[in-house]
Amino acid sequence: MPKAIIAKNVTKKFKLYHNQSERLKDLLLPKSFGEEFYALRDVSFEAEKGDIIGLVGVNGSGKSTLSNILSGIVPQTSGDIIINGETAIIDVSAGLNNKLTGRENIELKCLMLGFTKRQIRDMEQDIIEFAELEKFIDQPVKSYSKGMKSRLGFAISVNIDPDIFIVDEALSVGDKAFAKKCLEKMKEFKQRGKTMFFVSHSIAQMREFCNKILWLEFGETKAFGNTDKVLGEYEAFLKKYNKWSKKERQAFRQKGFAKQSKEKALV
């Protein structure tokens, strides 16, 4: 089976500043200011063509950061990603330019992916109809609701017909009818053997769709493998996590964050 994606030791470091002056000093002075923070550390996995990989993990575990790296929105700090195909991310607002209108966003995204003006003209109406934005398509995206942005993002991406498809929480905003339409489209893509990444807080949707699960915890791989096994482990963890007191959860998060702020040799 050809590999769709090979990710090796993917790491993303952010700098956290406590105030504006720290940020400026870091920019202007040779000495380093601010706190280093690992949103992802040494994440490695392989996706076969046709795999549907669910990304799970509690808030802040690195799911969106990984989606954004896979779709080329942000670069990793270190590590390698080999992607065989064109990705498209479906995120609530990622990849949309707020200052442009819906129509201009369609044109921009398609031009960036190498479509000709004529091809874009042919696709445009389908995208607008799928997004159900006919009346609003010439308004700036900054005036759109979260649901409208999500519909536009999803509609552009499905019409581009990418080889690899990343759906990040698109189904959690907007109305139920649209979510159903998206799920049907994803089922169609699944049948056509497309590779997909799916981020959702719905375990039931994960179980229905995914054949593999990547469980991230504080930016590191906690488990990767077959859906039944990893999702079972994750559910058992959630059960425990949800029973913890506020204090216990805080302690768990503090410990994780402390690890994310340290160099590997010190962890």
Ligand SMILES: Nc1ncnc2c1ncn2[C@@H]1O[C@H](COP(=O)(O)OP(=O)(O)OP(=O)(O)O)[C@@H](O)[C@H]1O
């Ligand atoms: N631009 C940034 N600058 C600094 N820290 C960031 C940045 N983006 C993300 N982070 C931090 O990186 C960690 C991972 O964030 P990410 O959004 O990828 O997690 P997530 O699993 O998608 O969370 P959620 O389920 O809440 O969406 C978090 O601690 C977050 O605060």
